[in-house]
Amino acid sequence: RDALVDGLTAIEGVTCPRPGGAFYAVARLPIDDANRFCQWLLESFELDNTTVMLAPNSGFYASPDTGMDEVRMAYVLDVPKIEQAVRIIAAAVAAYPGRTN
Numbered sequence: 001r002d003a004l005v006d007g008l009t010a011i012e013g014v015t016c017p018r019p020g021g022a023f024y025a026v027a028r029l030p031i032d033d034a035n036r037f038c039q040w041l042l043e044s045f046e047l048d049n050t051t052v053m054l055a056p057n058s059g060f061y062a063s064p065d066t067g068m069d070e071v072r073m074a075y076v077l078d079v080p081k082i083e084q085a086v087r088i089i090a091a092a093v094a095a096y097p098g099r100t101n
Contacts, residue, residue: 005018008025008086013100023076025075029070029071030093032100033098034057035056052073052089054073054089057070069100
């Protein structure tokens with residue numbers, strides 16, 4: 001958990017509260033639409049021949065358009081894999097055409 005949250009919050013424009021008891025974290029990214037970002041990440045982005053799969057978080061809200069800049073990530077891998085995933089996310093956020101800041 002700490003490797004994921006600390007790594008994500010080190011990325012400019014990203015906020016990620018530290019979860020208390022779950023095995024996943026929700027991060028707000030500087031992106032226009034998490035659905036598009038997650039699809040772009042799988043289809044069009046890789047770093048060192050690798051990418052990550054994230055879940056858009058908007059489906060976890062009852063109100064439409066809430067959480068459109070949020071993604072949900074499980075932290076069930078070992079720390080080196082989580083650190084690799086954070087590096088990929090950082091590079092992806094920097095390269096994403098729909099970055100908002």
